[in-house]
Amino acid sequence: MAVYTDITEDDLKRFLTEYDVGELTSYKGIAEGVENSNFLLHTTRDPLILTLYEKRVEKADLPFFLGLMQHLSAKGLSCPLPLPRRDGQLLGELSGRPAALISFLEGMWLRKPEARHCREVGRALAEMHLAGEGFEIVRPNALSLEGWKTLWAKSADRADEVETGLQDEVTAELEYLEAHWPKDLPAGVIHADLFQDNVFFLGDNLSGLIDFYFACNDLLAYDVAICLNAWCFEKDGSYNVTKGSAMLDGYASVRPLSPDEVAALPVLARGSALRFFLTRLYDWLTTPAGALVVKKDPLEYLRKLRFHRQVRSATEYGLSA
Numbered sequence: 001m002a003v004y005t006d007i008t009e010d011d012l013k014r015f016l017t018e019y020d021v022g023e024l025t026s027y028k029g030i031a032e033g034v035e036n037s038n039f040l041l042h043t044t045r046d047p048l049i050l051t052l053y054e055k056r057v058e059k060a061d062l063p064f065f066l067g068l069m070q071h072l073s074a075k076g077l078s079c080p081l082p083l084p085r086r087d088g089q090l091l092g093e094l095s096g097r098p099a100a101l102i103s104f105l106e107g108m109w110l111r112k113p114e115a116r117h118c119r120e121v122g123r124a125l126a127e128m129h130l131a132g133e134g135f136e137i138v139r140p141n142a143l144s145l146e147g148w149k150t151l152w153a154k155s156a157d158r159a160d161e162v163e164t165g166l167q168d169e170v171t172a173e174l175e176y177l178e179a180h181w182p183k184d185l186p187a188g189v190i191h192a193d194l195f196q197d198n199v200f201f202l203g204d205n206l207s208g209l210i211d212f213y214f215a216c217n218d219l220l221a222y223d224v225a226i227c228l229n230a231w232c233f234e235k236d237g238s239y240n241v242t243k244g245s246a247m248l249d250g251y252a253s254v255r256p257l258s259p260d261e262v263a264a265l266p267v268l269a270r271g272s273a274l275r276f277f278l279t280r281l282y283d284w285l286t287t288p289a290g291a292l293v294v295k296k297d298p299l300e301y302l303r304k305l306r307f308h309r310q311v312r313s314a315t316e317y318g319l320s321a
């Protein structure tokens with residue numbers, strides 16, 4: 001459960017007087033998510049999501065995230081829209097945290113996605129990449145090579161508590177990635193966390209994307225690699241090439257990957273697996289026992305990383321020749 005900051009009804013009602021959203025009829029904390037505190041609000045008008053921004057979100061980045069949702073929505077992408085207050089600001093404060101109201105997106109995330117859903121996700125990711133063009137605020141990826149090194153420095157000493165030999169393995173992986181990370185691929189706005197819980201479906205139809213709080217400017221193909229990691233492995237750790245193929249075909253139907261992007265996929269997939277391993281490892285080692293959040297398993301991403309290490313070309317991900 002991710003409600004790190006609690007709110008009182010009185011404070012919430014006071015917060016809502018700044019908006020033209022009708023009267024509050026009920027609210028509850030949302031038992032999903034990892035990063036921020038989210039509440040579902042019912043009002044005499046539309047349902048809304050209230051987000052209180054927590055530890056990993058820098059307040060200075062909020063204009064990027066909220067502005068991006070406005071930009072993508074204006075370009076026709078289905079995603080939540082931040083609601084302006086009566087004074088035009090998108091951001092307020094509640095219980096001592098920066099807070100925003102965003103529109104409620106209909107749909108559910110899929111617990112057991114199939115290849116046809118992966119195709120839709122690939123297509124939506126490419127649509128997002130195109131829709132991001134022209135967004136004027138820039139946010140470098142805080143969780144790329146430099147960010148990984150900073151995170152690793154905070155966990156390395158204790159990594160072998162999680163699995164013996166981890167400290168040496170991850171140190172070597174970081175050195176490899178630093179030496180081989182591609183630099184000249186097409187870049188733009190990426191989602192950077194398009195996992196299953198951030199894609200909503202109504203039946204088999206993708207209804208929208210949520211959770212843009214890791215979005216940033218980076219290599220577009222890196223976002224594809226993140227999705228291959230998040231969507232195309234089975235619970236037993238095996239890579240599902242049918243799902244990978246559907247994901248890559250869906251993406252290419254909107255934005256074909258260049259030969260250089262294709263060639264870079266294995267190293268991008270290694271980097272992406274390491275990125276989620278590192279944040280999960282840090283949380284695993286630092287989240288206090290009893291905290292109201294479900295900790296995610298870092299070793300799941302270590303296993304994915306080991307898979308990518310032995311991939312020789314993107315055809316192994318299911319890319320059609």
Ligand SMILES: Nc1ncnc2c1ncn2[C@@H]1O[C@H](COP(=O)(O)OP(=O)(O)O)[C@@H](O)[C@H]1O
Pocket residue numbers: 002030032033034035036037038049080102103104105106197198210211212213
């Ligand atoms: N705009 C929205 N519309 C509908 N549900 C939402 C919306 N935003 C968040 N949620 C719900 O809140 C949950 C957590 O949101 P998310 O943005 O993923 O949180 P976090 O950033 O903390 O991981 C989602 O899984 C979803 O159930």
Ligand SMILES: N[C@@H](CCOP(=O)(O)O)C(=O)O
Pocket residue numbers: 032033034035193195197198211276279280296
């Ligand atoms: N997707 C990340 C964790 C971030 O969670 P989200 O709820 O913001 O998607 C992971 O799986 O490690």
